[in-house]
Amino acid sequence: MKIAFFSTQPYDKEYFTKYNTNHELAFFEAQLNEQTVTLAEGCGAVCAFVNDVLNAAVIKGLAAGGVQLIAMRCAGYNNVDLEATKANNIKIVRVPAYSPYAVAEHAVALILTLNRKTHKAYNRVREGNFSLENLTGFDLYGKTVGVIGTGKIGQVFAQIMKGFGCRVLAFDLIANKDLEAKGIEYLPLVKLLPQCDIISLHCPLTDQTKHIINANTLRLMKPGVMLINTSRGALIDTRDAIHALKTCHLGYLGIDVYEQEEKLFFHNLSEQIIEDDIIMRLMSFPNVLITSHQGFFTDEALTEIAKTTLQNVQDFEAGKPLVNKVI
Numbered sequence: 275m276k277i278a279f280f281s282t283q284p285y286d287k288e289y290f291t292k293y294n295t296n297h298e299l300a301f302f303e304a305q306l307n308e309q310t311v312t313l314a315e316g317c318g319a320v321c322a323f324v325n326d327v328l329n330a331a332v333i334k335g336l337a338a339g340g341v342q343l344i345a346m347r348c349a350g351y352n353n354v355d356l357e358a359t360k361a362n363n364i365k366i367v368r369v370p371a372y373s374p375y376a377v378a379e380h381a382v383a384l385i386l387t388l389n390r391k392t393h394k395a396y397n398r399v400r401e402g403n404f405s406l407e408n409l410t411g412f413d414l415y416g417k418t419v420g421v422i423g424t425g426k427i428g429q430v431f432a433q434i435m436k437g438f439g440c441r442v443l444a445f446d447l448i449a450n451k452d453l454e455a456k457g458i459e460y461l462p463l464v465k466l467l468p469q470c471d472i473i474s475l476h477c478p479l480t481d482q483t484k485h486i487i488n489a490n491t492l493r494l495m496k497p498g499v500m501l502i503n504t505s506r507g508a509l510i511d512t513r514d515a516i517h518a519l520k521t522c523h524l525g526y527l528g529i530d531v532y533e534q535e536e537k538l539f540f541h542n543l544s545e546q547i548i549e550d551d552i553i554m555r556l557m558s559f560p561n562v563l564i565t566s567h568q569g570f571f572t573d574e575a576l577t578e579i580a581k582t583t584l585q586n587v588q589d590f591e592a593g594k595p596l597v598n599k600v601i
């Protein structure tokens with residue numbers, strides 16, 4: 275089957291080419307949107323990523339061009355209009371789990387960097403500045419960590435934090451019995467928030483979770499709390515987070531995802547004027563650390579993403595049950 279890849283980066287080309295056996299792969303750097311949808315004409319499948327636009331108009335355009343399958347090369351699918359895929363008889367598959375360790379470990383990297391300020395120390399020492407002034411951190415041992423969403427990634431994260439000697443609290447719609455057996459306590463969100471020194475978001479973006487972190491929930495948190503988001507940008511109302519940073523109520527913010535990331539992340543904009551004043555404000559805080567959606571970015575995860583996506587397309591073509599179908 276011919277597959278049109280959108281938002282292709284060099285590493286996508288490398289891994290998909292390496293594991294492809296029998297499909298024709300057409301790689302486009304362009305984001306999938308209403309302007310680029312015609313590039314998929316004549317392809318049976320499109321392979322899209324987190325910031326591609328899969329709204330009703332795009333899906334209609336894909337169907338008109340002969341596309342029967344959308345293969346997401348990621349776990350999340352909040353950017354896909356599922357009703358439109360049904361209406362246009364397009365199936366949608368994804369990679370539900372490629373490496374929960376990759377994302378959970380990246381969340382821990384954000385915590386350790388924000389806390390021990392290794393990014394600042396690295397730059398200082400390179401400039402011959404061996405002062406420790408303002409590099410004070412805190413022991414993770416004995417601190418209380420809140421995990422919002424204890425699915426595949428959240429449960430790995432919870433266990434890593436247990437390993438540091440933290441007390442781990444969790445909030446989810448469904449309690450995970452294995453985690454409870456390991457001493458992780460589930461609480462309603464309003465009870466969890468005031469107790470935590472660190473809060474990490476691992477739930478998907480849905481109508482219920484959009485802006486789950488807002489002025490009201492921020493107010494419930496401990497002054498000086500560290501907030502980590504490696505899940506989806508819109509879980510946090512960014513303007514409210516900026517306000518909480520300005521009042522010093524929010525002590526640290528580590529994000530791998532950002533509400534308006536589509537126009538920024540995965541691109542080298544170092545020679546351009548960045549027009550997004552919100553991210554520029556965020557970047558101005560000394561206690562904010564931003565990475566550009568790299569939580570998934572390990573060799574193991576890229577291998578699994580390529581293999582599973584190609585197998586998803588293979589199964590569709592062979593008329594086999596789609597084990598990774600979204601709906």
Ligand code: NAI
Nearest residue numbers: 350423424425426427446447476477478482504505569570
């Ligand atoms: P999962 O589906 O295994 O777990 C999600 C958990 O969130 C489930 O336990 C679910 O019950 C819970 N949940 C759903 N709605 C909730 C609500 N309203 N309140 C509280 N909990 C709720 O998903 P997984 O694999 O752990 O991934 C989590 C998220 O991580 C994905 O949805 C995606 O947005 C993000 N992600 C980020 C990546 C990155 O590179 N930064 C890479 C992969 C995923």
